[in-house]
Amino acid sequence: MKQDQIAIDVSHVVKNFRIYKDKSHTFKDRILFHKRNAYTLNPVLNDISFQVKKGEAVGLIGHNGCGKSTTLKLLNKILYPDSGIITMHGKISSLIELGAGFHPDMTGRENIYINATIFGLKKHEIDERLDDIIRFSELEEFIDNPVRTYSSGMYMRLAFSIAINVNAEILLIDEILAVGDANFQKKCFNKLEEIKKGGATIVIVSHSMSQIQSICDRAIWLDKGKIVEDGKAADVCGDYTFAMNQAAIAREQMENAQTGKEVVSNPTLTHPPIYEGRQCCRHAERMGSMRLRFHNIRLLDGKMEESQVFSYGDRMNLSFILAAEKDLGEDENYSFKINIFSNDDGNLCSSFDSKEITGAYFKGIRSQCRFTIEHINLAEGDYFISLQMNLKPGNGNDKEGEMTDSIWHFVDFTIKPDSKLSTGVTAMKNQWYISEGNNNE
Amino acid sequence: MIQSLKEIWNYRDMIGSLVRRELRGKYEKSVLGFLWAFLGPLFQILIYSVVFTIVFHNNMPNYTMFLMAGMLPWTFFNDSVSQGTSTIIGNSEMVKKIYFPREVLVIAEVLAKMVNMLLSFIVMAAFLIVTGVGFSIQLAVLPLAILVELIFALGLSLIVSALTVYLRDLEYVINVVMMAWVWGTPVMYSMEGINNEMFKTLLYYNPMTAIITNYQYIFYYHLWPRVTSIVHPLIEGIILLIIGNLIFMKCKKRFAEEM
Numbered sequence: 001m002k003q004d005q006i007a008i009d010v011s012h013v014v015k016n017f018r019i020y021k022d023k024s025h026t027f028k029d030r031i032l033f034h035k036r037n038a039y040t041l042n043p044v045l046n047d048i049s050f051q052v053k054k055g056e057a058v059g060l061i062g063h064n065g066c067g068k069s070t071t072l073k074l075l076n077k078i079l080y081p082d083s084g085i086i087t088m089h090g091k092i093s094s095l096i097e098l099g100a101g102f103h104p105d106m107t108g109r110e111n112i113y114i115n116a117t118i119f120g121l122k123k124h125e126i127d128e129r130l131d132d133i134i135r136f137s138e139l140e141e142f143i144d145n146p147v148r149t150y151s152s153g154m155y156m157r158l159a160f161s162i163a164i165n166v167n168a169e170i171l172l173i174d175e176i177l178a179v180g181d182a183n184f185q186k187k188c189f190n191k192l193e194e195i196k197k198g199g200a201t202i203v204i205v206s207h208s209m210s211q212i213q214s215i216c217d218r219a220i221w222l223d224k225g226k227i228v229e230d231g232k233a234a235d236v237c238g239d240y241t242f243a244m245n246q247a248a249i250a251r252e253q254m255e256n257a258q259t260g261k262e263v264v265s266n267p268t269l270t271h272p273p274i275y276e277g278r279q280c281c282r283h284a285e286r287m288g289s290m291r292l293r294f295h296n297i298r299l300l301d302g303k304m305e306e307s308q309v310f311s312y313g314d315r316m317n318l319s320f321i322l323a324a325e326k327d328l329g330e331d332e333n334y335s336f337k338i339n340i341f342s343n344d345d346g347n348l349c350s351s352f353d354s355k356e357i358t359g360a361y362f363k364g365i366r367s368q369c370r371f372t373i374e375h376i377n378l379a380e381g382d383y384f385i386s387l388q389m390n391l392k393p394g395n396g397n398d399k400e401g402e403m404t405d406s407i408w409h410f411v412d413f414t415i416k417p418d419s420k421l422s423t424g425v426t427a428m429k430n431q432w433y434i435s436e437g438n439n440n441e
Numbered sequence: 442m443i444q445s446l447k448e449i450w451n452y453r454d455m456i457g458s459l460v461r462r463e464l465r466g467k468y469e470k471s472v473l474g475f476l477w478a479f480l481g482p483l484f485q486i487l488i489y490s491v492v493f494t495i496v497f498h499n500n501m502p503n504y505t506m507f508l509m510a511g512m513l514p515w516t517f518f519n520d521s522v523s524q525g526t527s528t529i530i531g532n533s534e535m536v537k538k539i540y541f542p543r544e545v546l547v548i549a550e551v552l553a554k555m556v557n558m559l560l561s562f563i564v565m566a567a568f569l570i571v572t573g574v575g576f577s578i579q580l581a582v583l584p585l586a587i588l589v590e591l592i593f594a595l596g597l598s599l600i601v602s603a604l605t606v607y608l609r610d611l612e613y614v615i616n617v618v619m620m621a622w623v624w625g626t627p628v629m630y631s632m633e634g635i636n637n638e639m640f641k642t643l644l645y646y647n648p649m650t651a652i653i654t655n656y657q658y659i660f661y662y663h664l665w666p667r668v669t670s671i672v673h674p675l676i677e678g679i680i681l682l683i684i685g686n687l688i689f690m691k692c693k694k695r696f697a698e699e700m
Binding site for chain 2: 017018073076077078079080092094096100101103106110113114117118119120121122123
């Protein structure tokens, strides 16, 4: 990487916070109780190094206390590193905490001047931007009222408008995109896009993976003061979400073990849908108690061979095994539902009558099932199948209406085009009859 | 050091708007406006003037004007230093959230106090005319006298504002010190009446003695201030400013963490 292309260079940065045992701020305490000044060092960042190119948008992610906000404050020179070097090339604006320095008795307009000078703007630069700032904040009517009369939303809008109109080369943002109503948020996102296109470097701290993925090209995942992963935003966010889910399951299991409760876990991770069949789609999501679950799910054609491409009128089979954790009670009543959705808009395309089955059916803990559609009369297009199983309420069982397994979007299938058939939701056999032209009307 | 001076210069508009915020925020909503800046010291001056003339039989001609000439600059110095203790702490929200050269806050605070003094000089001008003391050519060196005091006050404010972040009760210590300091400076009495040699030495080594007497020479005695009483406090002020800046630079890195 060429030197002149680098906007932010963080090299081997270490930062510790002092945790005082009993913090004293007075002469008396400092002189009389010298020991109270003892402190332990809490390492926040431990040898962090990364570089950000000019014009790059980087998201910092990680759970609470991982050091991402500290990193941002270090970049902003609010905090200084204990060791290591941070070099910033370009004018910095921070959207870290908005509205600091507002004077409640002064008008919105006056506060724009004060606040913008705090960001290092010259008076003539503010004069140029004043109209933009006011227009962006949508506070035209109120701009000459004292800010103490503003609602908190108006206050934030004004603060955000100033900070984002500073025309910084490096923009540091900390979890503040929750400003104002939905419209204003959208406007803020558009403005960020515009700033990004203008070549500014952006560093964002957020817990919202969707925000990070929509704005950033790259994400850095921090944990315990170290960089865990640094790469494409989508990849890093995906890995982070997965790890967080697993951590949540582990914590839940531990808590449940402590309280002696039955372990309720995240079935998507403990029983990944991919284990239940080779045709599993990677978008598949699973819910439920797993008391009775689907297993070895296969989509088959009329010759009982695995297939995901069908023609109109074909026979379609969905075969699966019902697997129980343990023997089921004879009076337990289960219902099934197989749903077919069209892929283009995700709307329900087809739902089938549920089939009921009782615990008495199960000899042992596994049972082979098959669901058949004799004539599939769907129009050409892409579809997917979801499966669901519920324990029906009644007969004295206490698990009323419990969902035992639900796999959303388990398998995709395609209906081949056929010129003889109509298109749309359903396919209908059709024929055109056109008489010959007649000059005599 | 040069680079940090350059940066402060770049933030001069922020200093301007902070001074304005300080002055306007303080007086805008009150009926008498900025007069309050002057009314406080004025009543103090009147009370002292009554006590010193009637109780202590002070027979200085136009003693009220003598008091005013010394008391207004003293108020500038006193407010800069005693309120300087809370400059950084009072703006902790800004310090914790936005980057800017922290010195700017102290500079703006001291400058606002100086503007206060300048405004009260306007009111004093009316008193000078009414009492017949009048003006003299010595007003020409007034800016120099102000500059000397400004540098000294700024140096001290930098030190106390930075240290108070770490030692919160420095504020009370400073209040006590300032209370004693005003009596150790010829603000309410003139140097001539002092016979005690030890006290004279103390006054001699107090930089504020020269700084305050400069104003008294200009406004009250209508005499040129001595060169030494400009140069000595100027050198002392510059040394204090350098020390103050060094202390401030060392302290400011952990401001955001300590508050």
